[in-house]
Amino acid sequence: MWGTGLMHNLVPKTATISKAVQPGVVLPQSFSPNGDGKNDKLIFTNLEYFAPASLKAFNRYGTLVYENTDYHNDWEGTMLDSNEALPDGTYSYILQLADKRSFNNYVTILR
DSSP states (O other): OGGOGGGGGGGGOOOOOOOOOOOOOOOEEEEEOSSSSOOOOOOOBBBGGGGOEEEEETTOOOOEEEEEETTOOOOSSSSSSTTOOOSSSSEEEEOOOOOOOOOEEEEEOOO
């Protein structure tokens, strides 16, 4: 069979299937809102693909310290009503995406 010149039958037939894959939201572990222009805001990478999103943040006592029903990666670690800088520490949060997925996690503020 190899000597018959039918080599074209040995070429594998392939197909390429493309699918648009939406990236996932990246949940940060910390940010440093100290005014130096680096990591000053709580940024969830790829959040724009799941907008609108809401964010609630709580201190270690369970007190709501921040809430935004249309979050745009703009929290600078300030108190909900007074806009006063929150102290360094770990805060729990709930991030609710437009597709109804919810993430309960922690973030550390390091000034």
